Amino acid sequence: MTAQLPAPAPPSSAVTPPLADRARADHPAVIGVLSGIFVTAIVVTALRSPQGVVVSADPGYVPMAVPLLLVPAGLAIVLALLLPAGSGDSSAIVRRQPRAATESAGLIGLAAGFLLLVPVLPLPEDYVLLKFAMFLLIPGLVLGVGKRRRGSSVRIPRPQVPRWVLILPVLVLGVLSSIGPFSPGMPSSWPPLPMLIIAATATAVTAGIGEEVLFRRLLQTRLEALAGPWTGILAASLLFGLMHVFSHGDGPLWVNAAQVIALQGTTGIALGVIWSRWRRLWPCVLAHILLNGFAVLLHLLSLLG
Numbered sequence: 001m002t003a004q005l006p007a008p009a010p011p012s013s014a015v016t017p018p019l020a021d022r023a024r025a026d027h028p029a030v031i032g033v034l035s036g037i038f039v040t041a042i043v044v045t046a047l048r049s050p051q052g053v054v055v056s057a058d059p060g061y062v063p064m065a066v067p068l069l070l071v072p073a074g075l076a077i078v079l080a081l082l083l084p085a086g087s088g089d090s091s092a093i094v095r096r097q098p099r100a101a102t103e104s105a106g107l108i109g110l111a112a113g114f115l116l117l118v119p120v121l122p123l124p125e126d127y128v129l130l131k132f133a134m135f136l137l138i139p140g141l142v143l144g145v146g147k148r149r150r151g152s153s154v155r156i157p158r159p160q161v162p163r164w165v166l167i168l169p170v171l172v173l174g175v176l177s178s179i180g181p182f183s184p185g186m187p188s189s190w191p192p193l194p195m196l197i198i199a200a201t202a203t204a205v206t207a208g209i210g211e212e213v214l215f216r217r218l219l220q221t222r223l224e225a226l227a228g229p230w231t232g233i234l235a236a237s238l239l240f241g242l243m244h245v246f247s248h249g250d251g252p253l254w255v256n257a258a259q260v261i262a263l264q265g266t267t268g269i270a271l272g273v274i275w276s277r278w279r280r281l282w283p284c285v286l287a288h289i290l291l292n293g294f295a296v297l298l299h300l301l302s303l304l305g
Helices: 028-048 066-082 097-120 126-150 163-176 193-227 229-242 253-278 281-304
Strands: none
Touching (some): 028 253, 066 253, 097 193, 126 193, 163 281, 193 229, 193 253, 229 253
16 A cells, blocks of 8 residues: 655745734724724814814914814825835734733833823923923833844834835925915924023923834834734824823813824824834924924024024
8 A cells, every 4th residue: 555645734924823913803893983083073173163273382384274283194194105115024923922912011001101290280381391201211120121132022024115106295294284285384482592402302202202102113013013003003193192182172071082093193193103004202292393393494494594
């Protein structure tokens, strides 16, 4: 009798990877709920402020219609989705699911803790120190030690892409929000130059870098790996918007919450798409710094002129 040979093993490309090494798919119901929150916030904000929204308490800013304020973020999202994705995958992959879930809960706790502590801060400068500690120092130390001891909980592929591709949505988001027909204006008065430089530098570090590290690089990546790419983008952007609820708006809490979800949250979606698409943090940081500081840069250039 002829011995029957075992069937050959399938090629490595045909082997189904274990669940922990697959990119997660978004759940339609979750995407529906998160999208509904953003749409509701935009509609409520637009209906309650038909004359427009003033985005800053600094003198000189004028009310702008909500749809106009959303144009730079909307254009940046569309542009990022249409530009080449580059060669290689960018899907965040879970490597150690229980630890990734624990880390995500801890990062959400830091964001919530910051929000709860802001109203009771005794001094204005404590806001900057608190943000530095909770967005950069604490997560950097805790996650850095965990990664060194047990490896990273998520794997983040980095596609190859030309640098000009990364710059275009950054300029659209950062510059159009500060000048042109979609800009709410510029301050009519400025603090003394040394104070302005110190404040702009602190904002660049704690907001431009700190918020992008916490909400995009750390939290969004883990939520993408655990629940799907758009779930991660929308959930992290929702929390990012709510983080501004005590610093933007002068109405009841729920009105302020709707406004920051509609405006800052939508900006967070644009930044989140840029991060998810190409996995480079520097474009997100640069866009965020331009959003907060392009007017300051123009003012400093005018002084030099």
